[in-house]
Amino acid sequence: MEPPPAGALTRDCLIHIFTFLEAAELSRAARVSEAWNDAAESNWLWRKLCLVRWIFCSLSDVEDGINSWKKYYIHRSKIEQHMASGCGGADYTCITFRGHRGRITGLQYWSNPDNPFDTMNGKSVVCTTSTDCTLRAWSIQEGKQVWSTPVQEEPLVKLLTVPQQGLVITADSKGNIKAWNGRTGEELAVFATSCTVCNLVAYNMDTQHCLIVGTGEGTLITLTIPNLNQISRLSLIDVNPVDFLLVSPDHKYAIAGSKSNEVLTKVLRTESLMDGLDDDRLAADSLQINSCFTACWLPKASSRVVTMTKANAAGFQKSIITFELMCQTRKNKIEIQGKQVGNFTYEDAGWNDLLLEGHGINTIIIAHNTEMKLFSIDGVQLASYHEHKNTISGISVDPFRVVTASMDLSLRVYTWKRQPNRRLSLESNYHLLGGSHMRSRGFTNVVFDHGSIVGTVQTHDGKDVLKAYNFNV
Secondary structure (H helix, E strand, O other): OOOOOOOOOOHHHHHHHHOOOOHHHHHHHOOOOHHHHHHHOOHHHHHHHHHHHOOOOOHHHOOOOOOHHHHHHHHHHHHHHHHHHOOEOOOEEEEEEOOOOOOEEEEEEOOOOOOOOOHHHOOOEEEEEEOOOOEEEEEOOOOEEEEEOOOOOOOEEEEEEEHHHOEEEEEEOOOEEEEEEOOOOOEEEEEEOOOOEEEEEEEEEOOEEEEEEEEOOOEEEEEEOOOOOEEEEEEOOOOOOOOEEEEOOOOOEEEEEOOOOOOOEEEEEHHHHHOOOOHHHHOOOEEEEOOEEEEEEOOOOOOEEEEEEEOOOOOOEEEEEEEEEEEEEEOOEEEEEEEEEEEEEEEOOOOOOOEEEEEOOOEEEEEEOOEEEEEEOOOOEEEEEOOOOOOEEEEEEOOOEEEEEEOOOEEEEEEEEEOOOOOEEEEEEEEEEOOOOOOEEEEEEEEEOOOEEEEEEEEOOOOOEEEEEEEOO
16 A cells, blocks of 8 residues: 555554544544545454454454454344344244154254354254154254254254264263264264263363263263264262263363262363273362252353352252362372352252353353342342243353243343443343244243344144244344
């Protein structure tokens, strides 16, 4: 580019001045002259606008290129405009997917829900498993089934998608685990656990992708992906099932436990699972937590785990304890240690239906019955919401939104907001309705990405359906 004429502002001066402009003003400034256009299209300016407007931005998912941050800003602004108003027809299209002849037991996105540019290319695909013994894939934008597997010998009870590998993993009621090609539905590998499967989680360490299986007999089985070759098998919990199994956001730790009061929850290093950790080393190589019956990770503090334990014999009081995990080497052994960084008591009338989720580095979401509450890790109640008329059956959380599913046959959409006191809260936006109670019992699960929301609807005739809400861009 030629140097500016005498008396004209340099590019750096223009960029500094443009930092005081909003997005619409910056777009108008870009039309003044070639020099102004060059300055106004600066990636640095649009990145600053993104970070000022939104609490979190998926930096790693932004495409390389001169206008990538501008594209991100424009695309996300349009989606948020439609998601904020939620007017049927104008903002979104509702599609009902039918095809399963049984209960839907699993629902996950096969397309990467964390990539905001996937929805720009119309690639929102979800997978479902069912008691009708089939695995199916559905295209949200196209409004049709993409593929279905042949009918399997047993009902499919667990589902896990691995978008980065293009894989779908299922478990049936007899404990047979299968890996499938997510694009075609072709079967790739099978592994027989010889017992019921309670949980499936995936993680990657360096270049190796692994699957951890929690069974009904209290064992943890670690397999390679996609070949499903066994790496290790641990007797984690005597007799009791592995009711919850979660891998930390950085894939460094795994936490597993049971809802039984007498069972110790254990935190393990995923690296040790790949090194052939056996039962003899389990006690020394794990952190044990008493009476924990559910847990969650705080996604922006990858070593922080939130645990929920019974605080009294009656069970009406729960202790919500947050630990910061760390590893220390002692006598050539790596030990996991947990430093308590938050603790408070939560009271409710029961505990089996509590839903626990984490957000950011210090925000906890608890949904129980018809109510959802936000807490800081030290117990300060940030907000409370009573938007549903029946039990909240599912909750989905990302850095931008929260969506709840309820047996009142509605989904509720919230967006994260920063209050003047710098504390986080949720703005309750609108309901998405799922149809008539004459045919349906209610929503049982919900997932969403940057441009769509999908829920499973339990029907009276036992043939569950999907309700998909595709937001216009």
